[in-house]
Amino acid sequence: MDFGFSEQQELLRASARHFLERECSTNLVRRLSDDAQGYSADLWQKMAELGWMGLVLPETYGGSGFSFVDLTILMEEMGRVLLPAPFFSSIALGALTLLETGSEAQRQQMLPRLARGEAKASVALLESDGGYDPRGISMRASIRGNRATLNGTKLFVVDAQVADHLICVVRTRRGRDPESGLSLFMLDMASPGLSCTPLVGMDQTRRLCELSFTRVSVSLEAMLGGRDTAWPLLQRALDKATVALCAEMVGGAEKAMELCVEYGKTRVQFGRQIGGFQAVKHKIADMKVLVENAKSVVYYAAWALDSGAPEASRAASMAKAYCSEMYPRVAADGVQVHGGIGFTWDHNMHLYLKRAKSSEVLLGNATWHRERTATLIPL
Amino acid sequence: MDLTLTPAEEAFRHECQLWLDAHVPREWHDPTFRDSLSASDEIAFLKSWQQALYDGGWIGLTWPREYGGRSATLMQQVIFHREMARAKAPPLINILGLIVAGPTIMVHGTEAQKRRYLPKILTAEEIWCQGFSEPNAGSDLASLATRASLEGDEFVVNGQKIWNSYGHLAQQCLLLVRTDAQVPKHQGISALILDMHRPGITVQPLRQITGEAEFNEVFFDNVRLPRANLLGAINDGWNVAITILMFERLNTASLLEIQTKIALDQLIDTARRTLRHGRPATEDALIRQKLAQIYTEVEILRLSTYRSITRFQRGERPGPEGSIEKLFWSETTQHLFEAAMDILGPQGQLLKGSKWAVDSGQWPYQFLRSRADTIAGGTSEILRNIIGERVLGLPRG
Numbered sequence: 005m006d007f008g009f010s011e012q013q014e015l016l017r018a019s020a021r022h023f024l025e026r027e028c029s030t031n032l033v034r035r036l037s038d039d040a041q042g043y044s045a046d047l048w049q050k051m052a053e054l055g056w057m058g059l060v061l062p063e064t065y066g067g068s069g070f071s072f073v074d075l076t077i078l079m080e081e082m083g084r085v086l087l088p089a090p091f092f093s094s095i096a097l098g099a100l101t102l103l104e105t106g107s108e109a110q111r112q113q114m115l116p117r118l119a120r121g122e123a124k125a126s127v128a129l130l131e132s133d134g135g136y137d138p139r140g141i142s143m144r145a146s147i148r149g150n151r152a153t154l155n156g157t158k159l160f161v162v163d164a165q166v167a168d169h170l171i172c173v174v175r176t177r178r179g180r181d182p183e184s185g186l187s188l189f190m191l192d193m194a195s196p197g198l199s200c201t202p203l204v205g206m207d208q209t210r211r212l213c214e215l216s217f218t219r220v221s222v223s224l225e226a227m228l229g230g231r232d233t234a235w236p237l238l239q240r241a242l243d244k245a246t247v248a249l250c251a252e253m254v255g256g257a258e259k260a261m262e263l264c265v266e267y268g269k270t271r272v273q274f275g276r277q278i279g280g281f282q283a284v285k286h287k288i289a290d291m292k293v294l295v296e297n298a299k300s301v302v303y304y305a306a307w308a309l310d311s312g313a314p315e316a317s318r319a320a321s322m323a324k325a326y327c328s329e330m331y332p333r334v335a336a337d338g339v340q341v342h343g344g345i346g347f348t349w350d351h352n353m354h355l356y357l358k359r360a361k362s363s364e365v366l367l368g369n370a371t372w373h374r375e376r377t378a379t380l381i382p383l
Numbered sequence: 384m385d386l387t388l389t390p391a392e393e394a395f396r397h398e399c400q401l402w403l404d405a406h407v408p409r410e411w412h413d414p415t416f417r418d419s420l421s422a423s424d425e426i427a428f429l430k431s432w433q434q435a436l437y438d439g440g441w442i443g444l445t446w447p448r449e450y451g452g453r454s455a456t457l458m459q460q461v462i463f464h465r466e467m468a469r470a471k472a473p474p475l476i477n478i479l480g481l482i483v484a485g486p487t488i489m490v491h492g493t494e495a496q497k498r499r500y501l502p503k504i505l506t507a508e509e510i511w512c513q514g515f516s517e518p519n520a521g522s523d524l525a526s527l528a529t530r531a532s533l534e535g536d537e538f539v540v541n542g543q544k545i546w547n548s549y550g551h552l553a554q555q556c557l558l559l560v561r562t563d564a565q566v567p568k569h570q571g572i573s574a575l576i577l578d579m580h581r582p583g584i585t586v587q588p589l590r591q592i593t594g595e596a597e598f599n600e601v602f603f604d605n606v607r608l609p610r611a612n613l614l615g616a617i618n619d620g621w622n623v624a625i626t627i628l629m630f631e632r633l634n635t636a637s638l639l640e641i642q643t644k645i646a647l648d649q650l651i652d653t654a655r656r657t658l659r660h661g662r663p664a665t666e667d668a669l670i671r672q673k674l675a676q677i678y679t680e681v682e683i684l685r686l687s688t689y690r691s692i693t694r695f696q697r698g699e700r701p702g703p704e705g706s707i708e709k710l711f712w713s714e715t716t717q718h719l720f721e722a723a724m725d726i727l728g729p730q731g732q733l734l735k736g737s738k739w740a741v742d743s744g745q746w747p748y749q750f751l752r753s754r755a756d757t758i759a760g761g762t763s764e765i766l767r768n769i770i771g772e773r774v775l776g777l778p779r780g
Contacts, residue, residue: 322678
């Protein structure tokens with residue numbers, strides 16, 4: 005048993021932190037919050053040169069073949085600086101879903117370009133139901149001959165405004181069992197009949213979009229995984245995306261906590277540093293407990309997915325259930341610890357609170373993942 | 384990063400499993416047997432169980448061989464405790480001797496003290512207690528006032544200790560006393576090993592919230608003991624106390640986590656058998672939420688323990704970070720027993736002896752008992768101060 009990072013992993017973390025602190029200042033984050041694209045192509049290029057997009061992808065697809073745990077280290081560091089880039093959507097969601105569900109030819113066709121950062125992908129799953137349960141998916145694809153026609157609306161598609169490719173979950177057969185009858189299609193975002201409208205969300209550091217499909221025609225060759233049987237494969241991919249997101253949440257929460265520690269040491273009221281007051285100190289101590297606990301369960305889930313442990317899905321849901329409450333708590337208390345200044349637009353804490361709230365619901369909130377945990381215990 | 388057991392650890396786990404399956408007393412699993420035991424019968428039962436474990440080579444695993452241990456790793460000890468839990472084995476009665484007194488004597492004791500005390504800790508021939516807290520020295524332990532004055536070759540002890548577990552059963556006590564009142568409070572404390580049968584000691588049970596008396600008040604009225612019973616140097620007792628607390632945190636983290644895991648497994652089992660609105664409680668959406676949350680918290684306890692063991696194995700010394708685990712463990716146990724009472728509904732309040740009591744009334748008992756968890760061994764408030772000041776570097780209050 006060895007539950008710690010290797011020296012090589014610590015080096016990866018240190019170099020990622022160094023790079024992101026230099027390249028992704030909060031000034032940049034704020035500027036990109038007002039940008040239509042929501043990311044910096046220049047920074048994206050630098051990340052690609054570091055090999056980050058291909059880090060976790062196998063060498064046969066142009067990647068470096070690092071482990072999933074290594075990817076979560078990058079995600080944690082990206083969370084610290086609130087990196088506004090389609091990395092989570094294109095790699096953790098898009099590329100890993102493609103890797104999990106695509107045929108050899110489909111992977112060869114698409115992954116090398118994603119690994120080089122030349123193309124970006126995202127996954128369209130949610131609909132107006134808002135649930136990550138298969139019952140929430142009702143958008144249809146009707147199949148005739150060797151083509152499918154998609155009609156309907158997908159919501160909360162992450163960074164679709166800059167994606168080149170889209171993996172879309174649709175219902176290809178109606179039946180009693182909601183899990184069966186679901187299929188995945190790989191689409192070009194420029195497909196006729198597909199339109200993208202960014203949603204005005206509270207967290208502008210990660211964009212969510214509405215996608216409208218009007219008679220979007222796609223070849224059956226673009227189907228990922230089996231017809232009507234995509235759901236179980238997709239689950240495996242979503243578990244990984246979920247844990248990658250959790251790692252990002254841990255990084256953000258830890259940084260928010262560090263801002264509080266710093267403020268507690270410097271802000272003086274009643275002639276004393278406010279971090280000396282127990283009412284403040286204990287709030288920050290509780291943040292530390294939450295962050296350390298989250299690390300324990302997130303690193304565990306990352307290892308479980310990496311090593312194919314049988315409890316990996318349960319570990320992923322435990323991690324997300326915990327992080328979905330941990331990060332908003334830390335960030336909201338972070339606003340409280342900072343008092344009036346924490347409520348201002350100029351202070352950075354609100355950026356963390358908003359990222360925390362958008363991450364809380366992304367890929368399932370705490371209630372949903374606790375129920376999934378209960379099922380997987382099994383209770 | 385690898386959370387699976389190494390082949391050597393797995394072989395050790397298998398050895399534990401085989402031995403425990405063959406030796407755990409079957410009657411312990413029968414609640415009516417346990418209910419029928421008087422307090423003194425239970426002590427005799429637990430002492431003979433520890434003796435059996437000792438004979439099997441399972442006690443003092445992490446102790447060095449020269450002191451009767453197995454020089455095992457911390458991870459092997461965790462594996463053993465985990466297997467104990469799986470086999471639903473009876474607990475270790477001389478726990479304070481094994482995890483506190485023994486390791487501290489190994490660090491600070493003389494050769495004569497090691498030879499005299501260590502073997503009888505392992506066999507539970509001598510049960511240990513500790514005399515730390517006083518009515519006016521709780522969280523502020525260093526302000527303790529029980530004094531020991533040297534008269535020739537003897538210490539003479541006068542004063543009072545409180546919250547003394549096992550005091551009524553113990554043969555030996557690890558006692559902190561003031562030996563110099565003229566110097567700053569941390570510098571005038573010494574540690575003594577006290578035979579609890581010496582004249583002048585009065586042990587008075589302290590009836591607690593559960594109605595039982597696990598703790599005692601202990602009064603010392605001119606209690607004489609040889610100078611040779613000084614543990615460590617004179618006036619170096621605060622240093623000894625720090626050693627004690629360090630061992631306590633390191634060794635108890637996995638034990639406590641495993642106890643909590645046992646309670647959780649029992650609670651899930653009970654919830655499956657409990658009907659709510661005509662259906663098993665485990666089908667109720669809100670109860671599922673609660674149980675999944677506690678399950679996650681208990682898993683986090685296990686994982687945090689693994690992270691500290693890894694840090695320890697990589698050569699880091701245990702530090703104030705242990706406060707994080709203790710704080711979180713204590714709150715998790717309380718959540719667990721609060722959830723249990725909620726799941727059981729009106730029956731949840733019924734105590735042992737009541738016809739409708741569930742699981743012999745252990746849930747309301749444990750609910751009450753767990754109120755101590757956020758107080759004993761550092762209150763949650765003190766732990767938050769330690770986390771704030773010593774882990775995060777916030778200013779002192």
